[in-house]
Each structure stands twice: as structure tokens, then as C-alpha cells.
Amino acid sequence: MINFGYNINKSSRIDLDKDLNIAKKIVKIEPSFRTCIGCGCCTSTCSANNFTVFNLRKIQLQINRGELQSIRKEVEKCMLCGKCQMICPRGINTRNIILAIFKVID
Amino acid sequence: MIVDGKRKIWKDYQKEIPDDHYFYVRSCIRQNFFPASEVMFLKIMRDELACDIYENEYHTTCSGIGYHCDVVPMETTMTVIARQFALMTEAGYKNYAASCITSFGLYSEVIETWRHFPDLLKKIRKNLKEATGREFEIPEYLSHASDIIYKVRHDIAAKGKYRLINRFTGRPLKVVEHVGCHYSKMFPHKGIGGAEYPYVLAGMIEAWGGEVVDYPERRHCCGFGFRQYFIKANRGYSIANTHKKFESMEPFKPDMIITNCPGCPYFLDRWQYAIAEMEGKTYGEDGHGIPVFTYEEVASIVLGYNPWDMGLQVHQVAVEPLLNKIGISYNPEEKYKGFNNEDMGHPEKPVNLKTY
Amino acid sequence: MIKRVAVIGGGIAGMEAAGLLASRGYDVLLVEKEQDLGGNVAKWDRLFPSKTPASDIVNKIKLGLSPSIKVLTNRTVTRMIRNNDNFALLLSDETLEKVDAILVTTGFQVFDALRKEEYGYGIYDNVITSVDLERMFASKKVLCKNGKEPKCVAFIHCVGSRDEKVNNHYCSRVCCITAVKQAIEMKELYPTADVYCFYMDLRMFGRYYEDFYHDAQAKYSVSFVRGRLSEAGETHDNKIVLKAEDTLIGKPLKVTVDMLVLMTGMESPDTTENLSACLELEQGNDRFITPADPYIHNNCTHRRGIFVAGACTAPKNIPETLADARSAVVAIEDYLFTYTD
Structure with missing residues (x-):
């Protein structure tokens, strides 16, 4: 193979045609996983987010879109305090979601 | 469709x-x-x-x-x-x-x-x-x-010696048309057929006996993009766009590509070589590429001009598989002969992209 | 002397108003441009958010039409001549009808999806509109062109609405909830199918709409992606490739679906321009008819004796349309009571 001094850039797009089984498994464990409306209350009240880059809204969205690269490392930042669960206007069982993510990803 | x-x-x-x-x-x-x-x-x-x-x-x-x-x-x-x-x-x-x-x-x-x-x-x-x-x-x-050739496409077909038909199967050749971005994307009403589904090249393909291939990345840029290519640091974007088009058209098994822009045929042709040599991937039959033509070249093929007189030997992707499919007679010995039969020299052969 | 009212447009608004006017003793003329009464609702299968068959509602309203009403189908109004407080209407069959008041209930037309060329409607076999899907639901046959069951379906909100490119700046309001309804119905038919809704904003304004949306997510696992479809292409095996951005993640997105459903919005009918010219009505920049004022005299027009109701003044859902029709009856009655001929 020849090195011309550049590569074919990899696409950055989300590909929903790939396997989205991780998300489907989490939905089975915790059906409220799909009911997020993207309001961001969880993130704004999150103890972890205020000091590290941790965004539960984004994590659930990334898993639902099959963007799993950094998820394992991200969810470890959660301290399971449950503040997000208190504030969520859709009543999403966020703690169970964090636990479900661990179960399914490992 | x-x-x-x-x-x-x-x-x-x-x-x-x-x-x-x-x-x-x-x-x-x-x-x-x-x-x-x-x-x-x-x-x-x-x-x-x-x-x-x-x-x-x-x-x-x-x-x-x-x-x-x-x-x-x-x-x-x-x-x-x-x-x-x-x-x-x-x-x-x-x-x-x-x-x-x-x-x-x-x-x-x-x-x-x-x-x-x-x-x-x-x-x-x-x-x-x-x-x-x-x-x-x-x-x-x-x-x-290309508007003008579009206008005279039926005259060319009437005078033509060949049609875009596979002589082995009798089926129309599958032709990908690629229209340059600046043809009608800025002013859809100034292009034949508009910007979403331009007809300028599709009309030629139909008139000359071929079948138009409509693949998902049909509207996508050829990858030239001016600065994206001219600056080497950006060149990975240029080839990535071309790569995306080929990946998208591959399942349709096109026989050829026709274009109406200066840059498009160049990048669709030459990047097939670069993709083959960088990643080993080829898109035509048996390790060949998909031959890429300008509309004038295709018109000349239909009219029966000698392929070597219209410059097809400077294409990177070998045109011979297509000429064979149409049934055009050509002399392989003359491929690299210039004026007065003088030898122009032979290009080096790529490793992964099969050529003649 | 019995007063005579012409109702132009035989959809649910026109029928509801005609029935109520007749039962209040007026002589009613109902003009409909198509062969049958019922308008757009009659072409629908089931209604949001209760999943009630549309035919139930249309038939109930039809029951209110007394035999005394003169129903003229396959006809339109071509000219209006005003003589003080009386009107003479010339119809397309060259007949002349004299009336004391006119109610316009010409409703809406569905946006023609061919105008969004990049979405491939009319070009790709498996691109359909919400109207086509209702027809499929009604016939109990929701299949791809090749006769197979769809395994992956996408619904595109805002097709022909909130779109400068097609000169429709407004929201058609009911498409969001219709998409939720149709996505649920799709999942009821094919529980293992992946169903996506591509939305810009979800406008769940009506009673139980939000619950319906919640059900779509929680019970039916419909995926909602915030982002507008930029273009659709067709693969070699007739699937549809969609390009959009997931605007909440901030990345472009690709998905290949077996069936693409375009949620076509509401437009003022093409015939509104002629009708407005002949009745001297005003149209807004959205081409819907402008009432005298949007709050108190919303059933009156700028022309004395001419009234409006239903979706001809703006996109409305069924309860709003019917309430508007009933309030127009009150406005007409008030008007006819106060003037003497």
C-alpha cells in the first residue's frame, strides 16, 4: 500500500444502520430509557456534571444512536446520588439506567 | 425508481x-x-x-x-x-x-x-x-x-455507430451520471432538469441506449471542492467524499460514469487509483475501476471515433472493459502512439488497480 | 320570510354548520366541489389521540344534515353579485342561487409532497405521505412496494410546513400528533420494526397528546430524532437512505429504512384565490382567509354577511374545527336577526 501523505478521512456521522442492540437491551431492563425529552434538568442538577464532564442526557442519546466509544468511562463518573431522578419531568428511573448501562456494556 | x-x-x-x-x-x-x-x-x-x-x-x-x-x-x-x-x-x-x-x-x-x-x-x-x-x-x-450536446443528443444517436448496450447480454449499460455542483445547485432553473435530479446527462444516457443509475449519494460532490484538494492537509476530506460516492454506487454495479464538469471526471477517475493503492479497494469488475468519461468522450464513442484519438489513453481507470462491452474495435498497439506513430512511453502500472 | 344561507365547502365544518343552521329554521344550501361530502376527514382512517375511526365522526355529523338542506356536489361558486344585503351566487353549472348570508368552510388541502423534490416522493417506490399511509391502514395492508412487511420505518415531520423553500412559513399543528399516532399504529402492526420520528419541535398542544407521545416512547419504543431530513436516496434494493442531523448530539446521521412516511401539512386550497376574489375576502401571507379579527369576530370577514369557519382560516384539528363551525352559526344567526330585507 502507498502512503500519499494523507488518509481517507473517517466519517463522523451517526449510522443508525449498525447494531443498536445495547440500547434495546437497556430498554428491556428499564423501559423509561426511551422517554427522555432532552430538557437537560438531569445534567444541570447533577453533582458529577458540575465538576467533571458528565452528561446523562447526552449519554442516553449516544447509546440510543449507537455512539458507544466513550460510554463506559463516562458512566463511571456517576455517584448514584439520585438528584437527577428527583428532578426528571418524565419520571425516568435514571439510577436504574446507570446500573443497566453497566450490566449491558460489561 | x-x-x-x-x-x-x-x-x-x-x-x-x-x-x-x-x-x-x-x-x-x-x-x-x-x-x-x-x-x-x-x-x-x-x-x-x-x-x-x-x-x-x-x-x-x-x-x-x-x-x-x-x-x-x-x-x-x-x-x-x-x-x-x-x-x-x-x-x-x-x-x-x-x-x-x-x-x-x-x-x-x-x-x-x-x-x-x-x-x-x-x-x-x-x-x-x-x-x-x-x-x-x-x-x-x-x-x-453539455446543454448543447443534450440538445443534439438525438442527432448524435441517429448518426451513431454504437449504442450504450452490452453486446454480450443485450442489456443497456448501467451508467452513473455525475453533474458538477456549479451546474445547477446555485440556480436550479438554469440547469436542464433542475438541481435535485438534473436531466442533462441522464437525457444523453437515455438517448444513447444506456440506463441511468440513481444511487443514494448521487447528489454528493465528487470530492474536488477546490481548497479541500489543493491544500494537501485537507486532501483526506477530498478523497473521503469520493470514497463515499463509490461505496454508495458499488451495489448497483455500474458499467461507467459520465460527467459534465472539469474536476469531477478527474477526481472520480484518479481517486479510484489512490483508493486502490491506499486501501486495496477497487469498484469495477475483476480488480478494475469503473471507467469515467466526459460527455464529449461518450458522444465520440457513440459516433465511432477512434478511442485513442479522443485521449482515452490518459484515463487512469482502464477504458478497455467498457469498449469491449460496447463492441468497439480498437488497436491496443496504438494506445500509446502519438502523432506520426511516435511512441509516447508507457505509464507505470499500479499495484492494486488493474489496468491494460 | 325564511332566511337562506349558503355554506361553501362540505367537509366537517360545512356539514356541522349546515345541520345546525337547518335545525334553527334556516333554508340551507351546501355547495361541495367534490362528488361526496366529508372533505379531508372522510379520507382518514383513525383519529388521534383516541384512535376513533374517522368515519364514525363523519357519519355522526352527516346524521345532523336534515333532508331540507339543498346539497349541491361537484359544484363550485364562480361569481357573487351583492344586492344590498342579498347575494346571488353563480355556480359552476351556471345556476343562480339567492341567499342572505354566506359561510365559507373550504378547509385545507394537503401539501403536495412532489414539491419537496429532495424527499423523492413520486420517484422512489417506498416514499409515501401520511395520507397514503392512512389509506393503507384503512385497507389493512401496510406493505412495501415489493409486498414485504417493513422492518424499519421513518416519519418525517414538517413536510411542507415551517419551510421557506415551499413558501409555507407556518406550523400545520396536527402533523406532530398524527406522526405519533401513525408511529404507534405501525408498531402495533409490526412490534419488532424500528420506527423513527424526525421532528423539529414536538407540538403536543391538545388534551392527551403528550400522553400519547409518552406512550409512543415508553410502550412502543418509537425513537424520536431531532433533525430535519435533508435528502432521501434509494438503494439498489429499493430501501430509502436518509440524511439528517441529530441536532441534540450535533452530528450528521444516516439511516436506511424500508418505508419513508412524509407528514404532509395543511395548505389553503388552491381554489381560495378565486373564491376570495369572487367573495371579496382577504387572504393572509399564508394564503389562508383572514377573518375580521382573530379574537372576537373570528367567524366574520371584512365583508358584511360573509362568514368563515374551520381550517379555511388556519390549520385546525377536528374539535377546533367543529367548535368554530358552531360558533359561526351563532354569528350568522346574530347577523340575520339584526338585519331586515
């Missing part, structure tokens, strides 16, 4: 294309990339169809490449274009034909801008007068050369 649905859309985008009497301007880069395409256009129009196509050796670049690379300001570009129009006016022509898609797009853009800003037009007239002493009229009709 529902062809009737496309025809309905094509009907909405009609364009007036004069029959004859054109002032013709060449592209800056096509003569290097696909050296005989412009010559073949003139030959077909003049010798086969007895049309009056006038060329003037004093015309220059339209400055489009510089304009799109952000190094030539708009007013300079406009004055350069005004000078081209002055040459047309002086020669007594009103129909302007551009060989280059980017020029065509730029001429359309400039004329449209002048229509909205008459003071700017006045200023450009003054610039040109002061710089060169010339005066100009805006062309009555602006056509891209």
Missing part, C-alpha cells in the same frame, strides 16, 4: 438552448485532464452537425478557481468575465457556451448579480473600459457545452 415521477420534475425545469452560433470558451484544466474532450466537442458540432461555433485565442480563465479558493476578489472576477463577454460582443455573437461547469456557474452568478445591482454592472463596465478600452454586452443565452 419511478421514471414517470422524474419526468414530471424534469418537465418543470426547461431551458432555452439556441441551435447554433455560439461563442465558445474553454476550461483552464480540462485540456490537461481529458485532452481531447473540447476538440471532440468542436469536431462534433462543426463537422457532424454543421454548426457555427466560434473560438477566440485571446480568451482567458474566468478566474473561477482563484475565486473559489478565496484569492481573487469578486470585482476582479467580474471584470475578467466582462472581458470575455467583450470578446464575444466584438466577434458578433450573442450566445455564449462555456466548457467548464465552474465557469458556467460563475457566469450565471455574475449575470444574476448584475441584474440585482445595476450600479455594480456600471462600475464593471467602467473598470473594463479603463483597463482595456473594451465594451461588452451580456450574452442573450448562456449555455454550458
Whole structure:
């Protein structure tokens, strides 16, 4: 193979045609996983987010879109305090979601 | 695909294309990339169809490449274009034909801008007068050369010796058409068939017996993108776009690609070599690439010209598999013979991309 | 002397108003341009958010039409001549009808999806509109062109609405909830199918709409992606490839679906221009008819004796349309009571 001094850039797009089984498994464990409306209350009240880059809204969205690269490392930042669960206007069982993510990803 | 649905859309985008009497301007880069395409256009129009196509050796670049690379300001570009129009006016022509898609797009853009800003037009007239002493009229009709070949496509088919049909199977060849971005994406109504589903090349394919391939990334850029290619650090974006198109068209197993832009055939052709040598991937049959042509080359193939007289030997992707499918006779010995039978030398063979 | 009212447009608004006017003793003329009464609702299968068959509602309203009403189908109004407080209407069959008041209930037309060329409607076999899908639901046959069951379906909100490119700046309001309804119905038919809704904003304004949306997510696992479809293409095996951005993640997105459903919005009918010219009505920049004022005299027009109701003044859902029709009856009655001929 020849090195011309550049590569074919990899696409950055989300590909929903790939396997989205991780998300489907989490939905089975915790059906409220799909009911997020993207309001961001969880993130704004999150103890972890205020000091590290941790965004539960984004994590659930990334898993639902099959963007799993950094998820394992991200969810470890959660301290399971449950503040997000208190504030969520859709009543999403966020703690169970964090636990479900661990179960399914490992 | 529902062809009737496309025809309905094509009907909405009609364009007036004069029959004859054109002032013709060449592209800056096509003569290097696909050296005989412009010559073949003139030959077909003049010798086969007895049309009056006038060329003037004093015309220059339209400055489009510089304009799109952000190094030539708009007013300079406009004055350069005004000078081209002055040459047309002086020669007594009103129909302007551009060989280059980017020029065509730029001429359309400039004329449209002048229509909205008459003071700017006045200023450009003054610039040109002061710089060169010339005066100009805006062309009555602006056509891209592919518009003109589109208009005479049935005449070419009638005179043709070959059709875009696989002689082994009797089936129409599957042809990917790629229309240059600057043809109609800026002004859909200035292109035949509009911008979403342009008909300019599809009409030629149909008239010459082929079958149009509509693949998901059909509308996507060829990957040239000017700065994306010219600056080496950006070149990975350029080839990634081309790669995306090939990955998308691959399942359709196209026999050939037809284009109407200077850059597109070049990048669709040469990047197949680069992809093959970088990643080992080829898109044609048996390790070959998919042959890429300009519309003038395809018209010349249909009319039965000698493939080596129209410059097909400078293509990176070997054209022989396609010539064999159509049943065109050619002499492999003559492939690299220049004028007076002098040997032009043979190119080095790629490792992964199969050539003849 | 019995007063005579012409109702122009025989959809649910026109029928509801005609029935109520007749039962209040007026002589009613109902003009409909198509062969049958019922308008757009009659072409629908089931209604949001209760999944009630549309035919139930249309038939109930039809029951209110007394035999005394003169129903003229396949006809339009071509000219209006005003003589003080009386009107003479010339119809397309050259007949002349004299009336004391006119109610316009010409409703809406569905956006023609062919105009969004980049979405491939009419070009790709498996691109359909919400109207086509209702027809499929009604016939109990929701299949791809090749006769197979769809395994992946996408719904595109805002087709022909909130779109400068097609000169429709407004929201058609009911498409969001219709998409939720149709996505649920799709999942009821094919529980293992992946169903996506591509939305810009979800406008769940009506009673139980939000619950319906919640059900779509929680019970039916419909995926909602915030982002507008930019273009659709067709693969070699007739699937549809979609390009959009997931605007909440901030990345472009690709998905290949077996069936693409375009949620076509509401437009003022093409015939509104002629009708407005002949009745001297005003149209807004959205081409819907402008009432005298949007709050109190919302059933009156700028012309004395001419009234409006239903979706001809703006996109409305069924309860709003019917309430508007009933309030127009009150406005007409008030008007006819106060003037003497």
C-alpha cells in the first residue's frame, strides 16, 4: 500500500444502520430509557456534571444512536446520588439506567 | 425508481438552448485532464452537425478557481468575465457556451448579480473600459457545452455507430451520471432538469441506449471542492467524499460514469487509483475501476471515433472493459502512439488497480 | 320570510354548520366541489389521540344534515353579485342561487409532497405521505412496494410546513400528533420494526397528546430524532437512505429504512384565490382567509354577511374545527336577526 501523505478521512456521522442492540437491551431492563425529552434538568442538577464532564442526557442519546466509544468511562463518573431522578419531568428511573448501562456494556 | 415521477420534475425545469452560433470558451484544466474532450466537442458540432461555433485565442480563465479558493476578489472576477463577454460582443455573437461547469456557474452568478445591482454592472463596465478600452454586452443565452450536446443528443444517436448496450447480454449499460455542483445547485432553473435530479446527462444516457443509475449519494460532490484538494492537509476530506460516492454506487454495479464538469471526471477517475493503492479497494469488475468519461468522450464513442484519438489513453481507470462491452474495435498497439506513430512511453502500472 | 344561507365547502365544518343552521329554521344550501361530502376527514382512517375511526365522526355529523338542506356536489361558486344585503351566487353549472348570508368552510388541502423534490416522493417506490399511509391502514395492508412487511420505518415531520423553500412559513399543528399516532399504529402492526420520528419541535398542544407521545416512547419504543431530513436516496434494493442531523448530539446521521412516511401539512386550497376574489375576502401571507379579527369576530370577514369557519382560516384539528363551525352559526344567526330585507 502507498502512503500519499494523507488518509481517507473517517466519517463522523451517526449510522443508525449498525447494531443498536445495547440500547434495546437497556430498554428491556428499564423501559423509561426511551422517554427522555432532552430538557437537560438531569445534567444541570447533577453533582458529577458540575465538576467533571458528565452528561446523562447526552449519554442516553449516544447509546440510543449507537455512539458507544466513550460510554463506559463516562458512566463511571456517576455517584448514584439520585438528584437527577428527583428532578426528571418524565419520571425516568435514571439510577436504574446507570446500573443497566453497566450490566449491558460489561 | 419511478421514471414517470422524474419526468414530471424534469418537465418543470426547461431551458432555452439556441441551435447554433455560439461563442465558445474553454476550461483552464480540462485540456490537461481529458485532452481531447473540447476538440471532440468542436469536431462534433462543426463537422457532424454543421454548426457555427466560434473560438477566440485571446480568451482567458474566468478566474473561477482563484475565486473559489478565496484569492481573487469578486470585482476582479467580474471584470475578467466582462472581458470575455467583450470578446464575444466584438466577434458578433450573442450566445455564449462555456466548457467548464465552474465557469458556467460563475457566469450565471455574475449575470444574476448584475441584474440585482445595476450600479455594480456600471462600475464593471467602467473598470473594463479603463483597463482595456473594451465594451461588452451580456450574452442573450448562456449555455454550458453539455446543454448543447443534450440538445443534439438525438442527432448524435441517429448518426451513431454504437449504442450504450452490452453486446454480450443485450442489456443497456448501467451508467452513473455525475453533474458538477456549479451546474445547477446555485440556480436550479438554469440547469436542464433542475438541481435535485438534473436531466442533462441522464437525457444523453437515455438517448444513447444506456440506463441511468440513481444511487443514494448521487447528489454528493465528487470530492474536488477546490481548497479541500489543493491544500494537501485537507486532501483526506477530498478523497473521503469520493470514497463515499463509490461505496454508495458499488451495489448497483455500474458499467461507467459520465460527467459534465472539469474536476469531477478527474477526481472520480484518479481517486479510484489512490483508493486502490491506499486501501486495496477497487469498484469495477475483476480488480478494475469503473471507467469515467466526459460527455464529449461518450458522444465520440457513440459516433465511432477512434478511442485513442479522443485521449482515452490518459484515463487512469482502464477504458478497455467498457469498449469491449460496447463492441468497439480498437488497436491496443496504438494506445500509446502519438502523432506520426511516435511512441509516447508507457505509464507505470499500479499495484492494486488493474489496468491494460 | 325564511332566511337562506349558503355554506361553501362540505367537509366537517360545512356539514356541522349546515345541520345546525337547518335545525334553527334556516333554508340551507351546501355547495361541495367534490362528488361526496366529508372533505379531508372522510379520507382518514383513525383519529388521534383516541384512535376513533374517522368515519364514525363523519357519519355522526352527516346524521345532523336534515333532508331540507339543498346539497349541491361537484359544484363550485364562480361569481357573487351583492344586492344590498342579498347575494346571488353563480355556480359552476351556471345556476343562480339567492341567499342572505354566506359561510365559507373550504378547509385545507394537503401539501403536495412532489414539491419537496429532495424527499423523492413520486420517484422512489417506498416514499409515501401520511395520507397514503392512512389509506393503507384503512385497507389493512401496510406493505412495501415489493409486498414485504417493513422492518424499519421513518416519519418525517414538517413536510411542507415551517419551510421557506415551499413558501409555507407556518406550523400545520396536527402533523406532530398524527406522526405519533401513525408511529404507534405501525408498531402495533409490526412490534419488532424500528420506527423513527424526525421532528423539529414536538407540538403536543391538545388534551392527551403528550400522553400519547409518552406512550409512543415508553410502550412502543418509537425513537424520536431531532433533525430535519435533508435528502432521501434509494438503494439498489429499493430501501430509502436518509440524511439528517441529530441536532441534540450535533452530528450528521444516516439511516436506511424500508418505508419513508412524509407528514404532509395543511395548505389553503388552491381554489381560495378565486373564491376570495369572487367573495371579496382577504387572504393572509399564508394564503389562508383572514377573518375580521382573530379574537372576537373570528367567524366574520371584512365583508358584511360573509362568514368563515374551520381550517379555511388556519390549520385546525377536528374539535377546533367543529367548535368554530358552531360558533359561526351563532354569528350568522346574530347577523340575520339584526338585519331586515
